Amino acid sequence: MVLESDKPLPSVSFLGPVSSYTHQATLQCFDSDLYNLQPADTITGVFEAVQSGTADLGVVPFENSSNGAVIPTLDLLADRQSQYGDITVCGNSYLGVSHYLLGHKATSIESPALSGATTPTPQAPNDIRPSSEPLTNIKHLQRIYTHPQAFGQCEIFLGEYLKGIERIDVSSTSKAAEIVKADTTGTSAAIASSLASEIYSLDVLAKSIEDRPDNRTRFLVLRKGIDEKARRATGPFKSLISFTVHHHSPGALADALGCFRRYHLNLTSINSRPTKLIPFQYIFFVEFEGSLIRDPAGDVQAALDEVKKHTQSCRWLGSWTDQLPQTYG
Ligand SMILES: O=C(O)C(=O)C[C@]1(C(=O)O)C=C[C@@H](O)C=C1
Numbered sequence: 001m002v003l004e005s006d007k008p009l010p011s012v013s014f015l016g017p018v019s020s021y022t023h024q025a026t027l028q029c030f031d032s033d034l035y036n037l038q039p040a041d042t043i044t045g046v047f048e049a050v051q052s053g054t055a056d057l058g059v060v061p062f063e064n065s066s067n068g069a070v071i072p073t074l075d076l077l078a079d080r081q082s083q084y085g086d087i088t089v090c091g092n093s094y095l096g097v098s099h100y101l102l103g104h105k106a107t108s109i110e111s112p113a114l115s116g117a118t119t120p121t122p123q124a125p126n127d128i129r130p131s132s133e134p135l136t137n138i139k140h141l142q143r144i145y146t147h148p149q150a151f152g153q154c155e156i157f158l159g160e161y162l163k164g165i166e167r168i169d170v171s172s173t174s175k176a177a178e179i180v181k182a183d184t185t186g187t188s189a190a191i192a193s194s195l196a197s198e199i200y201s202l203d204v205l206a207k208s209i210e211d212r213p214d215n216r217t218r219f220l221v222l223r224k225g226i227d228e229k230a231r232r233a234t235g236p237f238k239s240l241i242s243f244t245v246h247h248h249s250p251g252a253l254a255d256a257l258g259c260f261r262r263y264h265l266n267l268t269s270i271n272s273r274p275t276k277l278i279p280f281q282y283i284f285f286v287e288f289e290g291s292l293i294r295d296p297a298g299d300v301q302a303a304l305d306e307v308k309k310h311t312q313s314c315r316w317l318g319s320w321t322d323q324l325p326q327t328y329g
Pocket residue numbers: 015019020021022023061062063064070097147149150171172173174217
């Protein structure tokens with residue numbers, strides 16, 4: 001689509017196919033009339049599109065409130081092969097995530113002896129009960145497809161009603177729905193969004209199967225370099241850096257973190273991933289309140305200058321307004 005002026009619309013790459021949660025988070029930030037939304041097959045595909053300039057912006061999942069960090073995104077931000085040197089984080093978006101079990105209802109031939117919802121799998125006494133139950137017989141199911149993050153968010157339901165069933169990891173929940181739609185045996189199910197049930201015309205076998213009703217995922221908005229608008233942005237701000245410390249230097253990590261305390265910068269998350277250079281050496285990701293772009297008192301710059309003295313390598317990955325902006329780009 002182009003504007004009246006024939007200027008192409010800015011493009012946004014997101015983890016697809018359509019109806020993924022990343023797609024829904026993207027729609028929260030970017031009006032599809034004003035941006036050209038481009039589904040990518042993988043999170044790597046989003047990074048590649050932004051770095052190569054095929055897309056102006058990208059949206060990727062970053063962390064879930066009940067299942068933690070999205071490891072592929074951290075690994076791409078770690079940028080071990082220096083492939084994504086221009087990518088910065090310029091925003092974030094939060095989405096409430098409620099998972100549905102989608103598939104094909106059992107036919108009488110597949111499951112003649114059963115009616116109604118599936119009996120819970122007998123298991124050791126457990127106080128933690130699923131908050132929902134199947135809407136229909138699901139005994140015919142032989143395998144479930146979804147994104148690994150979604151499996152991790154639905155363990156209670158799966159442990160109760162689908163214990164031991166084969167689990168197949170796929171690149172996104174909407175990809176799972178697409179696969180199940182194409183499976184003519186009718187014995188596969190996907191964990192995906194209610195939107196995916198509509199897009200792929202799948203039966204809803206169970207609703208809201210996530211472990212916690214307050215289940216939310218945070219997504220990062222990526223771009224290349226610094227957005228000029230960010231120089232005029234208003235807070236509250238967040239920033240993300242990555243660094244490595246000398247492997248055999250006692251207290252090196254504590255020294256690096258101490259810099260934030262000295263400049264009264266509140267840390268909001270810490271993650272780590274292996275460097276894959278030396279066993280058990282890690283790349284640390286630290287998120288904190290404050291912006292390197294809007295830093296009138298110079299505290300963020302001063303803190304990062306000190307962090308660099310205590311670390312082996314250090315990269316600023318972005319500063320952004322920690323709220324839902326109307327537009328980026
Ligand atoms: O698979 C999707 O639909 C996604 O957008 C990915 C993703 C994730 O990686 O966290 C996003 C939200 C949910 O937490 C589950 C999966």
